[in-house]
Amino acid sequence: MRRLIGSGIDFLVEAGFLYLPLLYDPAIEKEIQATPDPTESKETSGSVILNEGKHFVKSLSLHSLVANYERIGKDLYDQVKSAVLRQVAGNVDRGETSLSWKLITIIFQVMPYFIKKNRGFERGKFGKEEILKLIAEKVDVPPREYERTNTVFDLKPLQEALKELEKLDSTFKLPRDGIISSSELNHWLQKALRAQVVEKERTLLKNEVLRREQLIASVDEDMDILLYVAHKGSLEINGFGFTRIGTSDDYLIYKRTGEYRLKDYYGRSYLFRDCRVAVPTFSPFKPVVMEKYKHPFLYAHDSGQEICMHGFYPPQQFSAENAINLLEEGINALLYGYDARRRNGYHSLDRTREYVRTVEFEDYRIPPGEQKSLK
């Protein structure tokens, strides 16, 4: 589309549709000549129009073009969007470094999945209140007033941004029917995109404010617990935890594997110590082992290594569901992915002659006497 806009071609607008100059070859010309009256062709198919001696062919609906431009011309759309957001005083993303939606997602959506109730008949996931109660039990929260500004509980910046957006015009008119140059079309498109961005952002902000108000209402009394966790930046309960990366709003969400055993080609067991399998809240979303660790699926004996997973396509964005899937995939790969017969992965547990070894697992092997007692 960008090439079309910058082409210098004159287009035709008719009834909300963009018509492009008709391209010719002998077959098309024959078809055009076979239609005695161009206006007649317009009536029957509506796809070709004769305007000032030139034929134009129907191409795009201008409404559809604007509605889908985010997908087909992301560069221009992002430019327009950032211009609108700059204009709005309270940027939506501004400030939320300590208690953000990412942290809320981790605490209320990912954490309950991995910390399940397991007491007698009381099985199931934790609700919001129960999670907060559990955190309060496990973590000693000092009694103190926590600052709510720059957190999801601070609605003021959002409300200010919403006010600014309300002032901006979110309507656009279609260009008048007739010939339109590429620069005029470009100008119109930018205006229409701007109106669309304003409308979209307005809806987004309204939903966001509503969501936060609901959250504030539901965690009203225990808000200090959340603010304390956000202030600390890390938490670990029952083998599940997260830790903030630097001062940013990104986290490593992890789950401990506990000790586990793998067998080699000859049936000998190897004991692997506990490690933390983690997924970041930013791209690339691939599971890693946080500690200095070695495993057939890790390239070296090092820390922060990605786990080798054949045929695995990482997701494109952070969500609770994706984080849970990734953690499970990573842990399953370490615990159950190694096939002693195929010796899959970067390394094999037992020594092979053909292979230039870089990582040895001899020191993990359980002596034959102990193997029986471990069974």
Added chain:
Amino acid sequence: MDLLQKIKSERAQSKKKRPFKRRLFDKVNDLVRTYSLEESFLSKLEVPEDYLSEANIEFAQLRKKRPIEFPLFSLSAEEEYRLTTAIMSKVNNPYLEFAQSPDEIAISKTLFDLNPSLGADTLERYHFETLLLCERAKKEMEDLLQQARDRRRKEGRGSAKESLGDGRTLPDSLEKRIDQLQSFVARVDDLEKSH
């Protein structure tokens, strides 16, 4: 062949894949777009041989063509389409299909008029300028040899020289020109044989 077999073979024949052939329009249109030709090119077609009439065979380079991949089909803007069809109707000859540049389009008609029986291989391999010079050289050579024969007939009427039948009695300039033309034609022929 019974009826059933006949029907079967006809069906098989109709289902058979046929190689896709580029149309003349696609080739000429590609040249129009590649060389950004304009309407003024049509006036050049009126006097195609002007710049070649002065060409000196002695220093003429043998120009070979590089293989060009023409598009399978082409769609073009109205102006380009009109120009393409105008060129096709103006330069209406079978050699146009083998032209790979605007120069060749201009020469193709003259070349066809001179020798309409050139093979596709030759037309695909050599630049039309080389082929045109070669044809002209052949024609000029024929004329000169005819001249020489006439001259000998006149000079040697009744004399012993006529019976020699060699060119030693010809003026030097004529002899030199015939040599030049012969060597040029031989160069083209040699190149053709070497392929």
